[in-house]
Amino acid sequence: MKMIQRALAAAAVCAQCSAPALADTQVQLYGIVDAGVLTQSKSRAGGSLTRVETSGLRQSVWGLRGTEDLGNGLKAFFNLESHFDMDTGALHGSGDSAGSGTILFRRQANIGLSGDWGSLTIGRQYGPALLAHLNTEPRAFKEQFSNLYAWAYNQLEALAGADAVNSNNDVGIFFKNAIQYRNTVGPVSFGVLYSPGEQPGHGSRNTAYAVGAAYDGPVMLSASYQTMKDQASGNRNIEHAGLGGAVPLGAFTLKLNWLQGKNSNADGIRTSKVDAIGAGIDWKWNPQNTATLAYYDNKDKLNTEDHTRNLVLSNDYALSKRTTLYVQAAYVDAKSQSSLKTSIVADGSFAPGAKTTFLNVGINHTF
Template sequence: MKNLHRSLLAMAAIAAFTAPALADSQVQLFGIVDAGLLSQSKSRTGGSQTRVETSGLRQSVWGLKGSEDLGGGLKAFFNLESHFDVDTGALHGSGDTAGSGTIMFRRQANLGLSGDWGSVTIGRQYGPALLAHLGTEPRAFKEQFSNLYAWAYNQLEPLAGSTAVNTNNDVGIFFKNAIQYRNTLGPVTFGVLYSLGEQAGNTSKNTAYAVGAAYNGPVVLSASYQAMKDLTTGNRNIEHAGLGGAVPFGAFTFKINWLQGKNSNSDGLPTSRVDAYSGGVDWKWSQANTATLAYYDDKDKRNSEDHTRNLVLSNDYALSKRTTLYAQAAFVDAKSQASLKTSIVADGSFAPGQKTTFLNVGINHTF
């Protein structure tokens, strides 16, 4: 009985010392689950197809994030975010180099400090370039039928058989071994990121850097640039730039965006230059409904047959703050050599040299 009494006193003492620390820190489980049906009139193999589609509106993810108040306006924070497919339950594949294995926290695995001076984040994380254009891309980089894919596939050159490699770059969206500074000054939010190459005897090979900024005033303006250097030669093998703008007018928001992806092989010789032009309008026609009309024209200037023209019409219906029903249709007019680099379709499953119609309906829930 005496031993039990001592154990209880010890536990009470531990609780007394740890309770203030727990009160000062916050950890949150969060995520998105998104699934639906997608039907298309033609496929690359020729026939029509209908399938269960994961992540039509937004990517399905789960994660943990937390922060601790260190006093004096200083906070410590962390982010762990994983990407999965609802149709199979499997982890979503990454754009990491061959041999990287299965990436549990593909989207984020980082730690940082923040204060009145901004924030510094270390680890795997979103780059500032894509974040800059969320307010000006016509469909806010929705997971299906947007220039999220012209962005990603133009920064994943190994899909096209190039010898160029940068092991820190996952489709130009996520960066490993990275340090990023972010801040908001008045109406301008910006970020600067650098990924260390980690190559012995050379501080340039395999590095990546990115900058992005957005002005959020009466109108929204965005700009970005990022580049990656080859693992072996140190040549700049990927360059990506973007500009955008958005203008609200009552229930409408008009948007325009330009993205350019330039790729070179490991010897520095150009292999592609894709210009992706887009424009669109959001119409909030009721408290719960937002309709979007968007047009995308994506073309490789080094190969005129790698070209798609795309029209997208969609409507999002908010059942609640956390649950959305959506319906979206895309009409893809693709030239004979249209590839992933000019695709707004997640898996590039349109029919080259033909016109393909897609219809996607689904439900998106956040927690």
Template sequence: MKMSRISHKIHLTFTSLAAVGMLSGLATTTAMADVQIGEVANTQISIYGILDAGILYQDKVTTDGDRKLGVETSGRTPTILGFKGARTLDNGWNAFFNLEAHFDLDTGMFHGSGDAEKEADDGSGRTLFRRQANVGLSGDWGTAIIGRQYGPAILAHLATEPRGFKEQFSNTYAWAYSQLFTTVNDAAGDAGRNANNDVGFFFKNAVQYRHNLAGVDFGILYSFGGQEGSTSEGDVISVGAAYTAGPLTLSGSYQNMRDQQTSEDLVTSWATGAAYNIADWTLKVHFMNTENKDATGAEVLDVDALGLGVDWGWSPKNSATVAYYINEDKAPATSAETRSLVVSNDYSLSESTILYAQMAYVDADDMGVVSRFATSVVANPAPVNEKTTLVNVGLNYAF
């Protein structure tokens, strides 16, 4: 597959990845008021959402130094709309469902997904409930979930990634892009090397077990390959755990995706992180590695992504973050590094309305398209061999 084609496909898939708040939306927005809208057959049905949009300025969009100013959807978290239901069963268990859609507030269109399936040519996507479409049971024994859902690996690191995997200016994109490439196209340009993976965040055809034991919150997910004649071709294993004891949080994860035609390992990733709270300060460190192979077994990506950060709640309504990222692709053919400094502040207008300002200074090496995306902290990577400044101011409204 030619590089130009890779670039086009990646751009269509991720013009503004959500993956994200994916999580950032769930973890860092005092939102999701979970408003009950009705009760049917003893099932309480609720609606929730996050709307996020702002203005983004970038001083260099190309190597020619072109600037850009425009509306940016999902600067802090993704824009989502969700429905959930819960029902208490006679044996003390609970049954539940989750339906969660992802769309772009600047256009109103569905956000393109990262599934290894053909999307609409304009990149708008065809997946209605891109983030969640599942049903499950819970009790004292834990929680079991069946359907399309968040992977436990990414969930494990929400408290330890320097910016909580916020939608922009975090390692959300390094995580997503580094797990997208070989799942979308093989060496011949054919789609579908692992159709269950959506940028390492969301997985379909999946079953997950979650529980919390002695301060360890963990999840184990298996996504069935569903290929005739094989129980391993195209499957996914994802494991994640976070341990909290007083001011300390530790996190770890592992994911493995196999080719749906050969059952060979396609994407393997692991990550670890730590956070420590001291009064109004929280110190964070997070490291992740992702390796990709092409259809011949050759290494396509070998990305190390290190993030260091500190949060400071400097007033009852303000929280500032400073983070530094060093993301490097060590694959022999594409070796390159991107270094990014991020400064941000969230101002709480109310419990679930946040005015945010964030800036990133990105220094990218000379590199190919794949490395450029896989080491990026922004949706559209800064130009190579340039030092680029991006400024984003926006409003995050949750309900």
């Protein structure tokens, strides 16, 4: 999404000169650097594989964000966030439609206003549906071995296919050309996003809509829905929905999450319907360590051989508030036509029709 941030130069100068006493501007450089080693017993190429792996726990990113106090409870803000790979130093590829090129600020490029009424954000940004489930997805959508990738790949088909495209959708996680309203009312936080299609003479073609809500009380609940329309036909080529819940019990947190991705081609014919179910338990067994056991069962109901069952065991050891050592192991039991749509493995490198074990050890640092 292109960040909408242009203003007339004269107006900008006037604004800066008229209220210097009210302006309280803060700009922050921030980021995450994450890398480790990943070993797997089998691969799609046939043999075992060991490699340096970027972003095992969280995505490696760097960004700039800023706020300005405009007075009377009103603030202006911006976000610029880039995604890169630690193993090569290259920018991470995007899930944008073909021909989009290399995107510097793939994750965020936006500007907005906030106040006691909520916030309004314009530009490329995270969708509200994914944000709603952060506390109920069994592994909090960690970059490796979670349903983050079942989510993404179920909304990539319309981009990868030759006959169905929504160019505003980057794997259902990021949206460009988007406008989002967010607010928190008591224990409920929610967001509503709309991305216009920008197709001359066709108001609904290429549009995207997304909503997400989370309740944070004695228990945590989440719900989401988003849909994207085809650029050429205007038919819905992606529909995605989710429900989740989490229950804290002392040092333990139980989690259950259901996601469903439905893809159709440009003619509106359904091509896949994937249910992704995740259940897990977090155990903070001392102040520095959190262990997680999670199970994922992901299946395309239109193709019973596109089905994976996954077991994940991990531990995060906090060396400090900023630095974490992690170890995570996964067991993937994949049927013969298992695809990216049912994958919890970031690059889909598990072997179809086989049982594959993974071990990932790494370090994550935030700044």
